[in-house]
Amino acid sequence: MIDQWLKKDLRDIYEQHTVAVLIDESGDAEFFLRIFEGEYTIHRVKSEIEELHVKYLIEKTQPSPERFLIYTRSKKDELKFIREYCETCGCLEIRYLQNYIKDKVHQTLNLNINLPREELIAAAKVSVGKDRTYWMDLSHKGATEIFDLNKELLPFVHDPDKYSKEKYDAQLRETFFRKVNELIGQDYLNKPASTLAEEVVKAMLDGLAKGSCNKTLETVYNSWLDSVSYGDSFNEYLDHYTVCSDIDSWNVSIHHPFRQVDERWLAEIGATLSDKSSFPKTLAKLRQRNQSKQAQTLGICFWGDVIPLLEFDPKDIAYLSSFGECVEFYKKHFCKLDTAIRNLYAQFLNKKTLLEPFQELYKEYVTIFLDKWFKYWSDYKETQTGTLQRIIDDAGGLKTAVIVGDGVAYEIAERVASKVKGSVTLKKDSILADIPSETENNMSRIYMANGITEAVQSNREKYLVEQNPDLSFDFIRLDEVHEEARPGQILICTYKDIDDMGEKLQQKALKYFPEIIDFFADKISLLLAGGYARVYLITDHGFVLTGLLSDADKIGVSPKGDFDKAERYIRTETRQADLTPGLIEAEKNYRQFKYIYFARNMNPFKTPGLYGFSHGGVSPQELVTPYFCWERSGASLVLLSVLIQNKGDLRDVTGELFSIKIKADKGTEDLFSMDRRVYLVFFANKAQVNKSDVFAIQQNEQLTKEYTFDGHSELEVLLLDAATKQQLDRAIIKQNKDRDLGGLL
Structure with missing residues (x-):
């Protein structure tokens, strides 16, 4: 605010004159000159020769509207050639800057400031650009308000040398360093800025480790973790910090950054x-840690997986009285434990002592x-056979997308569902996969309702198309969705x-699962936004993880006769009476095998x-x-019906040009059926080749749009809603080149 006071004093001179003299006997006010750079022409004078030179420069420009400010540290009585300007134009004389500051604060704010000279001058420098509240706070709270350490410490510790040199002059830098030392409880010593920054960060981390961090340092810590500009430097400091081995780890700040403490x-x-009696007290602490924004920012997120394991009460399992209840219990409760252990495997599979108890x-x-x-x-009965056909039968004319995953366990699907964005309705259900739960068998059940096991994916797709000759299908990989x-x-x-x-990476693949979950969620959101009214997520089977495995955990059995042993099942030609007490047996023909056996664990x-x-x-x-089925909100809303009217004509077009007639029905009095904005998309050989602009059509209106084949003999056109991209109608357009010859052949 001192800049405003000084500008006012100079304006009083410049209202009548173009030259003002600033006499600063102590030299403390020289920093003012930075305020006026670009506003006035500034001349510094130190000797009689410089006075004469400045006088010459000013006089030769006269008359001129240009304003000149002459700065000198000489006393008024000692001036020679510019003394005239002091008498005829105006002079602002500051003998002691601290007195000038006190007088201005008292005159304008009616406040008395009692600070040592150095601190008062530092306060004046810091006040540039601030308002009256700065001086009011300074008056009431003292020198601690000179620097806002809550804001200034972060850029300082991020790049101490650059910040302290660019932000402060030598005098102000020393005052700042004194305040920083005072904050961390040290006596001031002249030392490099980088050394002081390291001491500040150490004091911060020591305080967090002891659970008694200074409030200012804790504020800086929180801002640091949230900062995009400064965040990287925190990790560099943290990497060089060592937590004392004798600290009380349970007394550490709940928002601490030390993974080794966790x-x-x-x-x-x-x-x-x-000792499960200690769980309640422990859980209270862990829930706090799990909710810590700072811990989440630092990637310390595994408590969200430990907590479900500690909270789970197995007593509820005793009340299950049917297979159906077991399925529902698994979906609502137990699958959360699968998510938890999967995440813990990903984090700690190489740290056996930490992982093993959990x-x-x-x-x-x-x-x-x-x-x-x-x-x-x-009571088990698979419900997987014909899954895709049931979805198709239930589509009811709505444009429908189905994601058929391979190995998407139920708990994975739950995580996907939590990340899907947009205004959608989700219906969650489950399917019991056929046995054995392996890809060839289960994919066959999903695509084919005839009970045949088909090893080739293209043959499964062909079967589905043949069963639904009136429908058009697209078969793509999920990464091709746009x-x-x-x-x-x-x-x-x-x-x-x-x-x-x-299958290739085994449990090393777990680190990629979070990315896969996000990928699924993004593609589902994209499909819903891209015109599909419903999007399903189904899969062939789930999976189990063995985690830390010893030889004693492996089931050693030796079937008689010809057999095929996989990790989770055994196929045999003959019944194995010796295996049935400990294993699940099922009769199932596959090649030469007639029986299949499964472990009960x-x-x-x-x-x-x-x-x-x-x-x-x-x-x-x-x-x-x-x-799982996501349905776009509003997909079933009754809007104005719009159709392609001349589908028959479009199948036999003579020439290069063709017309598409688009007709809207008479609608209702409902606001939503007054009009509709639509557009056309053209495909050739399943690839998009053209798209129209968006156009509006009113109730009972017919529009005609003309296009060319543009080198294609057959096109498919979709009529889409502009807002939702819902498919309203489609037509095939074929060019009849024989008729185009005019009967010459």
Whole structure:
């Protein structure tokens, strides 16, 4: 604010004259000159020769509207050639800057400021650009208000040398450094800015580690983590900081940045899992940590997976009284544990001592649940056969997309659902996969309702098309989905990455699952925004993870006769009476085999292959698969019906030009059926070749649009709603080249 006072004093001179003299005997006011650069022509004078030179420069421009400011540290009585300007024009004389500041504060704000000279001058420099509240705060709160350390410390520690040199002059920099030292409880010593910055960050991290961080430093810490510009430097400081081994880890700030402390907590909790009486107190602390924005920013997110394992109460499993209840319990409650352990495997598979107690807890819960699951196993009945046909039959003319995943476990689908954006309605259901839960068998059940197992994907698709001759289909990979809807009424998207990566990389693939979940959610949102009224997510089977596996965990069995042993099932030619007490038996013909056997747990059969990610068994993780349907809000809203009227004519067009007649019905009195904005999209050989502009059509109106074949003999045109991209109608346009010859042949 001192800049405003000084400008006012000079304006009083410049109202009558073009030259003003600023006498600064102490030299403390020289910083004012930066304020006036570009506004006035500034001349500094130190000697009689310089006075004479400045006088010459000013006089030779006269008369001129240009304003000149002469700055000198000489006393008024000692001036020679510019003394005349002091008497005839005007002079602002500041003998002691601290007195000038006190007088101005008292005159304008009626406040008394009692600060040492250095601090008062520093306060004046900092006040440039600020309003009266700055001086009022300074008057009431003292020197602590000179620098807003809450804001200035962050850019300082981010780049201490650059910030301190560009922001402050030498005098102000020293005052700033004194205040910073005072904040962290140190005596001032002249030291490099980078050294002081390191001491500030150490004081901050020490305070967080002890659970008693200075409020200003904690504010800076929080701002640092939120900052896009400064965030990288925090990690550099953190990498060089060592947490003392003797700290009370449970007394550390709940928002601390030390992953090693979280892992210390994890180890202590794992060591006391048998004492469940301590869970409530521990959970309260962990919930706080899990909700910490700072921890989330730093990527310390695994408490969200530990908490479900600690909260789960297996006593509820005892009340399950049917296979159907087991399925529902799995979907509502138990699959959350699968998500939790999958995430913990991804985080700690290489840290056995941390992971092992929680894996054992999970396996304990699995054992209890599977006892119920297999108690009612006789009521199991697959519901997978003909899944796609049921979806097609239920489409009711709505443009529908189906994502057929490979290995998308139910818990994965739940995570996908939580990330889908947009105004949509989600209906969650499930399908019980056929056994064995492996791709060839289950994909055949999804595509084909005739019970045949088909190994070739193109043959499955061909079967589906043959069963629905009146419908148009598009078969693509999920990564080929883009914003524009494809011409077919039914879109089938396949995605095999989960199963492919799982079988190739085993549990190393887990680190990619979060990206895959986001990919699914993005594509579902894109499909809904691209004109599909409904989007389904289904899959062939789920999967199980073995985690930390010992030889004792592997099931060693030796079937008699010819057999085929996989990690999760065994096929045999003859019935194995010796295996049935411990294994699940099913009669199922496949090639030369007639029987199939499954384990009653999630452990693998001993095989020569890799272990980690597997499927084919009969656990709920493998058999309970998602049947999720997202429906775009408003998809069933009754809007003005618009159709292509001349479909018959378009199938036999003579010449290069053709006309499309678009007709709107008479509608109703409803506001939503008064008019509709639509557009046309043209395809040739399933590839988009043209698109019209958006146009509006009113009730009972007919519009004619003309186009050319543009080198194509056959086109498919879609009539789409401009807002929702919903397909309203479609037509085939064929060019009759024989008729175009005028009967000459």
